[in-house]
Amino acid sequence: MAGAMCVSGNYDLTPLNLSHRGEYLKLDESGVIRNSPIRHLSHLSCPLIVAAGNGETDEFRRQARSFADAAKETGTPCDYFEIENRNHFECILDLREPDSRLGAAVRKMVGLRA
Numbered sequence: 001m002a003g004a005m006c007v008s009g010n011y012d013l014t015p016l017n018l019s020h021r022g023e024y025l026k027l028d029e030s031g032v033i034r035n036s037p038i039r040h041l042s043h044l045s046c047p048l049i050v051a052a053g054n055g056e057t058d059e060f061r062r063q064a065r066s067f068a069d070a071a072k073e074t075g076t077p078c079d080y081f082e083i084e085n086r087n088h089f090e091c092i093l094d095l096r097e098p099d100s101r102l103g104a105a106v107r108k109m110v111g112l113r114a
Contacts, residue, residue: 002047002109008060008091009064010052011037012038012039012063013025013036026046049080050080053082054085056091074086
């Protein structure tokens, strides 16, 4: 595997479970732990791209930064950045633009020329 791309994710479900979404998520503590990627960093075995849009909520950006920082602390190569002029739903659109920061990072990760 060349690597993994994480865009606009929830990497720790604790805050989600404490919000009104917790009413329908119905996760107990073991479910939060089981489904929170930040709790499973020891399983990482490839480089990461972690990105969030600069138009996203503070919480999405905080979670992305925290996940990237925690991954780096384990020694995992990780490239974190915010995607300019994109919100939560638009970030992924940059994949169709090979010269965008996200497109270029993915192309580099998989060994394609920019």
